[in-house]
Amino acid sequence: MSTTEHTHSSTSDPSQLLAVADLMSLKGRCAIVTGAAQGFGAAIALRLAEAGADVVLADRNEDGVKKKAEEMANIGYSATTQTVDIFNSKQVSAMVNEVAREHQGIDILVNNAGIFSNHYFEKMPVEEFQKTLNVNVVGTFNCTQAVVQEMKAVGKGGSIINIASVDAFKPSAEGLAHYTTTKHAIAGLTRSLAMELGGDNIRVNAVCPGAAMTEGAISLVMAGAPAGIDVEAQWNGIVEKTPLRRLCHPDDVAKAALFLGSEMSSFITGAFLVVDGGILVQPSEGYVPPSGGE
Numbered sequence: 443m444s445t446t447e448h449t450h451s452s453t454s455d456p457s458q459l460l461a462v463a464d465l466m467s468l469k470g471r472c473a474i475v476t477g478a479a480q481g482f483g484a485a486i487a488l489r490l491a492e493a494g495a496d497v498v499l500a501d502r503n504e505d506g507v508k509k510k511a512e513e514m515a516n517i518g519y520s521a522t523t524q525t526v527d528i529f530n531s532k533q534v535s536a537m538v539n540e541v542a543r544e545h546q547g548i549d550i551l552v553n554n555a556g557i558f559s560n561h562y563f564e565k566m567p568v569e570e571f572q573k574t575l576n577v578n579v580v581g582t583f584n585c586t587q588a589v590v591q592e593m594k595a596v597g598k599g600g601s602i603i604n605i606a607s608v609d610a611f612k613p614s615a616e617g618l619a620h621y622t623t624t625k626h627a628i629a630g631l632t633r634s635l636a637m638e639l640g641g642d643n644i645r646v647n648a649v650c651p652g653a654a655m656t657e658g659a660i661s662l663v664m665a666g667a668p669a670g671i672d673v674e675a676q677w678n679g680i681v682e683k684t685p686l687r688r689l690c691h692p693d694d695v696a697k698a699a700l701f702l703g704s705e706m707s708s709f710i711t712g713a714f715l716v717v718d719g720g721i722l723v724q725p726s727e728g729y730v731p732p733s734g735g736e
Contacts, residue, residue: 465705469494472545473703474538476528476585477555479506481656482605485692486552486699491519493700495550498541500524502555528555528581531588538588547596550703551589553582554605556624560617571620578624582631590635590644599643601703602635604628605695606648608718614653629714636712645711649698652718653680654690685720 473490477483478499491497491514501507504525511521522544524537542548556578561570586602593600608614609622610629628648636646681687698715701707716722 460705466700467494468550468700468704470496471549472496472498472541472547473550473552474498474500474524474541474548474585474589475552475554476500476526476581479503479510481554482651482654482692482695483552483554484510485696486554486605487521488514488519489693489696489700490550490552490703491521493704495703496545497521498524500526500528500537500555502527528585529576531584534581534584535588538585538592542592542596547598548589548592548600549598550601550603551585552603552605552699552703553585553628555581556605558618558621560615561620562617563619566620571623574620574624575627578621579627579631582628586631586635590639593644594642597642600645601707602639602644602646603699603702604632604646604648605699606632606650606714608650608652608716608722610648610650610714611716611722632714633712640711645702645707647702647707647710647713647715649695649702650714650716650718651695652684652690652716652721654692654695656692680721683721683724684718685723688719690717690719 468490471494473487473495475483475487475490475497478487479501480503483499483501487497487499487510497514497519499507499511499521500523502525504523507523507525511523514521524541526533526537528534538548557574559570559574582604589600589602606628607621607625609618609625613619613622632646632648635644639646681689694717698717702710702713702715
């Protein structure tokens with residue numbers, strides 16, 4: 443029997459199929475979520491914990507991440523915390539080594555930590571551009587490299603989930619050249635690692651959210667932006683341009699991450715799961731109005 447025939451026959455036999463509850467279960471698995479003190483990271487951590495994972499909340503905001511762990515404990519989900527600057531490779535290695543020892547390996551890494559700001563390119567200080575690259579790209583590199591080494595040492599494979607953005611495909615607004623550049627970089631890293639790590643059964647995928655009113659976004663809107671960028675106007679026009687007529691919720695991203703971390707996605711790697719309410723399918727000129735075009 444050929445490999446193709448064997449694979450087909452085994453997966454088409456109902457007696458060989460895992461139940462949906464088992465496919466979604468993360469019981470006995472360890473997951474690290476970066477940037478877990480708030481926003482997408484906090485929502486993702488909660489969903490992974492609900493599915494049974496031993497979740498590690500990693501963030502440079504020590505008070506914030508401990509508060510989030512307490513909030514999770516209050517509703518019945520335990521989580522441990524790690525205070526780490528993901529741009530600092532030594533801190534990252536120390537964190538990953540400690541977590542791997544405590545949990546006999548790491549099964550899931552969610553690279554969620556990231557920063558963004560509004561700044562026109564022609565007046566953007568190189569320090570602002572570099573800082574965004576440091577966190578969004580180098581930080582993701584550091585965490586992924588350290589975790590991959592642990593995954594390979596254990597030999598069970600694993601799932602790496604990069605939280606990218608619709609900006610991985612095209613700019614979403616003015617003043618985001620630095621941010622959009624980093625998300626294109628994450629897209630390239632996702633594809634490259636999916637190719638390189640597949641032989642070790644390490645899957646690498648990305649979730650690409652649309653605009654969400656997270657704590658970080660609220661701070662950005664409240665702070666305003668450099669002259670020439672109307673941040674409030676940018677946000678006010680998003681909902682009417684989104685086919686599903688609402689902003690992305692953190693839990694929308696969390697559910698996508700749960701899917702990619704579970705056995706439901708066991709044959710998916712190098713993929714981009716867009717969670718944007720359909721905004722990327724809008725035409726380049728004009729948009730489908732709320733009435734549906736009538």
